[in-house]
Amino acid sequence: MQDVSNKEGMSSVSSLLDAPVLQAFSTYAAIVILKMMLMSPLTSYFRLTRQVFANLEDTKLVSSTEDKKLVRVDPDVERVRRCHQNDLENIVPFVVVGLLYALTGPELSSALMHFRLFAGSRIFHTLAYVTPLPQPSRALSWIVGMLVTSSMAYKLISTVLYL
Amino acid sequence: MQDVSNKEGMSSVSSLLDAPVLQAFSTYAAIVILKMMLMSPLTSYFRLTRQVFANLEDTKLVSSTEDKKLVRVDPDVERVRRCHQNDLENIVPFVVVGLLYALTGPELSSALMHFRLFAGSRIFHTLAYVTPLPQPSRALSWIVGMLVTSSMAYKLISTVLYL
Amino acid sequence: MQDVSNKEGMSSVSSLLDAPVLQAFSTYAAIVILKMMLMSPLTSYFRLTRQVFANLEDTKLVSSTEDKKLVRVDPDVERVRRCHQNDLENIVPFVVVGLLYALTGPELSSALMHFRLFAGSRIFHTLAYVTPLPQPSRALSWIVGMLVTSSMAYKLISTVLYL
Numbered sequence: 001m002q003d004v005s006n007k008e009g010m011s012s013v014s015s016l017l018d019a020p021v022l023q024a025f026s027t028y029a030a031i032v033i034l035k036m037m038l039m040s041p042l043t044s045y046f047r048l049t050r051q052v053f054a055n056l057e058d059t060k061l062v063s064s065t066e067d068k069k070l071v072r073v074d075p076d077v078e079r080v081r082r083c084h085q086n087d088l089e090n091i092v093p094f095v096v097v098g099l100l101y102a103l104t105g106p107e108l109s110s111a112l113m114h115f116r117l118f119a120g121s122r123i124f125h126t127l128a129y130v131t132p133l134p135q136p137s138r139a140l141s142w143i144v145g146m147l148v149t150s151s152m153a154y155k156l157i158s159t160v161l162y163l
Numbered sequence: 164m165q166d167v168s169n170k171e172g173m174s175s176v177s178s179l180l181d182a183p184v185l186q187a188f189s190t191y192a193a194i195v196i197l198k199m200m201l202m203s204p205l206t207s208y209f210r211l212t213r214q215v216f217a218n219l220e221d222t223k224l225v226s227s228t229e230d231k232k233l234v235r236v237d238p239d240v241e242r243v244r245r246c247h248q249n250d251l252e253n254i255v256p257f258v259v260v261g262l263l264y265a266l267t268g269p270e271l272s273s274a275l276m277h278f279r280l281f282a283g284s285r286i287f288h289t290l291a292y293v294t295p296l297p298q299p300s301r302a303l304s305w306i307v308g309m310l311v312t313s314s315m316a317y318k319l320i321s322t323v324l325y326l
Numbered sequence: 327m328q329d330v331s332n333k334e335g336m337s338s339v340s341s342l343l344d345a346p347v348l349q350a351f352s353t354y355a356a357i358v359i360l361k362m363m364l365m366s367p368l369t370s371y372f373r374l375t376r377q378v379f380a381n382l383e384d385t386k387l388v389s390s391t392e393d394k395k396l397v398r399v400d401p402d403v404e405r406v407r408r409c410h411q412n413d414l415e416n417i418v419p420f421v422v423v424g425l426l427y428a429l430t431g432p433e434l435s436s437a438l439m440h441f442r443l444f445a446g447s448r449i450f451h452t453l454a455y456v457t458p459l460p461q462p463s464r465a466l467s468w469i470v471g472m473l474v475t476s477s478m479a480y481k482l483i484s485t486v487l488y489l
Contacts, residue, residue, distance in 0.1 A: 017429050023488035026426045030479050033419045037472065040415055054408055057458050061465065082217055088251060088414060089203055093196045095422045096258045100189045103180050132220050139224065146200065153193050162186035245380055251414060252366055256359045259421050263352045266343050295383050302387065309363065316356045325349035 021111045025102040028115035029095050032122050036091050039084035039126075046077045083129040087122065090142070094118055094149050101152040104159040118148040184274045188265040191278035192258050195285055199254050202247035202289075209240045246292040250285065253305070257281055257312050264315040267322040277311050284308040347437045351428040354441035355421050358448055362417050365410035365452075372403045409455040413448065416468070420444055420475050427478040430485040444474040 017023055046052070052074035053059050059070040098118075102111060121144035128138035180186055209215070215237035216222050222233040261281075265274060284307040291301035343349055372378070378400035379385050385396040424444075428437060447470035454464035 017426075017431075017486055020488055022429075023486040026429075026482060026486045027488050029422060029426060030483050033422050034476075034479055036415075037419050037475065040468075040472065055405070055455075055458065057461050057464075060461050079218070084415065088418070089199075089247065092251070092255060092418060093200050096192060096196050100180070100192065103185075103189075105180075129218075132218065135220050135223050138220075142203075146203065149200065150197075153197055156189060157193050160180055160186040160189045162183055162190050242381070252362075252410065255414070255418060256363050259355060259359050263343075263355065266348075266352075268343075292381075295381065298383050298386050301383075305366075309366065312363065313360075316360055319352060320356050323343055323349040323352045325346055325353050 021102050021106060021108050024108070024112055024115055025098055028119050029098060031119050032091050032094065035119075035123060035126065036084070036087040039080060039087060042130075043077060043080045043084065046074070046080055050074050050076065052077050079132070080130065083126055086125070086129070086142070090125075090145050090149070091122065094145070094152075097149050097153045097156060100160075101156045104156055106155060114148050114152055118145055121145040121148070184265050184269060184271050187271070187275055187278055188261055191282050192261060194282050195254050195257065198282075198286060198289065199247070199250040202243060202250060205293075206240060206243050206247065209237070209243055213237050213239065215240050242295070243293065246289055249288070249292070249305070253308050253312070254285065257308070257315075260312050260316045260319060263323075264319045267319055269318060277315055281308055281311040284311065347428050347432060347434050350434070350438055350441055351424055354445050355424060357445050358417050358420065361445075361449060361452065362410070362413040365406060365413060368456075369403060369406050369410065372400070372406055376400050376402065378403050405458070406456065409452055412451070412455070412468070416471050416475070417448065420471070420478075423475050423479045423482060426486075427482045430482055432481060440474050440478055444471055447471040447474070 017026060047054075047058075048062060051059075051062050051070050052072055053061075053070050056066050056068065056071055059067040063070065098115065101114075121141045125138060125141040125145065127133065128141055132138070180189060210217075210221075211225060214222075214225055214233050215235055216224075216233050219229050219231065219234055222230045226233065261278065264277075284304045288301060288304040288308065290296065291304055295301070343352060373380075373384075374388060377385075377388050377396050378398055379387075379396050382392050382394065382397055385393045389396065424441065427440075447467045451464060451467040451471065453459065454467055458464070
């Protein structure tokens with residue numbers, strides 16, 4: 001370990017992601033973050049194809065002159081934006097709590113169950129929101145995600161509590 | 164240390180959260196994230212009790228048929244949503260800067276003061292927003308949170324600066 | 327290493343930010359987070375100078391009595407808020423993916439290129455949004471940021487994949 005740590009302190013760094021539970025967290029965190037990021041081009045796609053813009057200067061992307069009539073609100077664009085907002089409100093807590101939870105050294109099988117359930121619930125949530133599927137499908141997928149993050153937060157706090 | 168690190172590289176992982184300053188960060192990060200997450204069920208509670216929905220399919224949660232009249236905007240729901248948005252805008256910077264700041268190895272007492280002040284300011288901010296309390300109570304609690312995060316960012320940058 | 331690690335487990339903590347790639351990540355993460363945080367006082371500045379508020383109680387900040395007429399929507403305030411929202415949607419993925427990417431031990435030069443390009447694209451994005459500059463300047467700066475984060479996510483997943 002000594003000679004490795006001489007490489008500018010990288011030893012403890014690269015060893016960090018050697019732990020399977022951190023590799024699993026990194027994989028699922030990347031998946032849900034990429035899913036969330038996809039909402040941006042999806043919004044752009046709807047804005048460009050339906051010619052619905054939030055800024056006057058954006059209308060030049062589809063029109064030769066600025067067109068005030070294209071600065072408007074569209075229900076499908078708003079639906080994607082609400083889905084994106086719901087992602088922010090739920091995926092941000094997951095990645096923060098999930099990282100710290102993964103650092104408490106939980107059982108790998110238990111951690112994987114949390115990560116998989118969360119990723120699955122959020123992918124289903126997006127399908128349920130954008131399609132849309134009849135309720136309570138979206139409500140239930142949202143609740144599953146909230147419960148997973150709460151469960152990790154409980155394990156985290158009960159392990160590290162230092163007020 | 165050798166035999167522990169043979170357990171799939173978990174040694175450096177579990178030792179991470181052995182540091183009191185990281186335990187303190189994890190505790191307060193979990194508290195403010197859970198507080199932020201609470202805004203979601205609070206929004207749902209107002210939506211269901213006041214029958215105010217953002218999506219047509221959601222009206223089936225309280226009505227036997229989809230009811231366009233329930234897709235509307237309510238001032239109390241919007242107030243909770245603005246509070247939630249303000250949490251996102253302030254708590255996300257806190258957890259990112261706070262984690263990196265905690266990794267710079269600050270004095271525990273100084274770190275605790277930052278974390279406690281931030282958590283207190285955000286809990287008060289929510290009370291001031293949802294009640295609502297007269298201004299400038301909410302403005303001041305927002306400023307305290309901003310100053311705490313800025314102070315940690317200053318300490319972080321002055322310690323690690325690598326452009 | 328033994329005697330250092332007796333200091334309450336701080337050895338692996340302080341050594342973490344000894345790695346140049348993590349120092350670089352911390353520096354650029356702090357820069358983009360501080361830039362995002364600046365949107366809050368900018369919104370407040372526009373709200374106070376143009377007397378445009380979202381809450382009735384806020385009108386007391388500029389008026390002796392609560393004034394319903396000041397609870398209104400202003401295009402410049404909304405522009406800053408959209409810029410802030412776009413920061414949340416793009417900077418949050420950057421800091422999450424960027425931290426995990428930095429922990430995979432990438433080449434320092436490659437990591438620096440990612441971090442610098444992202445920070446530059448987001449600073450330009452804000453200028454393009456708030457000024458506003460003619461399109462497609464803002465669209466291009468947004469795409470650059472998305473590509474940088476996607477590139478780091480690809481490197482991260484291909485290194486740690488554990489499903």
